[in-house]
Amino acid sequence: GNSVTQMEGPVTLSEEAFLTINCTYTATGYPSLFWYVQYPGEGLQLLLKATKADDKGSNKGFEATYRKETTSFHLEKGSVQVSDSAVYFCALSDNYGGSQGNLIFGKGTKLSVKP
């Protein structure tokens, strides 16, 4: 079945460091790929998405490119801030029972950014 594997955390970085969180997937067909972010005490929020191969999603300085040849969707940011501290989830769409909106999530990667 479809699945998402993302790097285990926690990841601890200093402010202004470069961030990469790896995400690979297994899927049949052509799923859409997503990154969601969860701040403490809150629900998940969509950070960015890509719907087809070679698409690049971007938002708030974060980027991820849909690589079909390597089945990857790694999240990157050039210079992290303390406010980026959160848990990041990679996800893919799965046409589950006819619905287009169901998602399969990775286990999440906790990022802590130190001043």
Place this chain on the structure above:
Amino acid sequence: DAGITQSPRHKVTETGTPVTLRCHQTENHRYMYWYRQDPGHGLRLIHYSYGVKDTDKGEVSDGYSVSRSKTEDFLLTLESATSSQTSVYFCAISGGGADNSPLHFGNGTRLTVT
């Protein structure tokens, strides 16, 4: 915020008791979902709804039932709570459609079964 309210926000209950969690939306979205979040597991889909009175099972549906009698409300019921159902429960909504309309999440309900 996407107009999603979960209630209660926190609940402590005893093993064997029934529990109902409520999700209320003001967006008139067609799709509603219940997920549970557990350390080391990420989020897992429990049940979802694609319209009033139309529901289906997700990955971890055993021990849970749902109902949707109105577009705006989606209820999750644990008929007889067990300790393994201690978790944080998230409701999500989506407009659906072929463009994979993103999910919007509520702030969660933390349930503890003692």
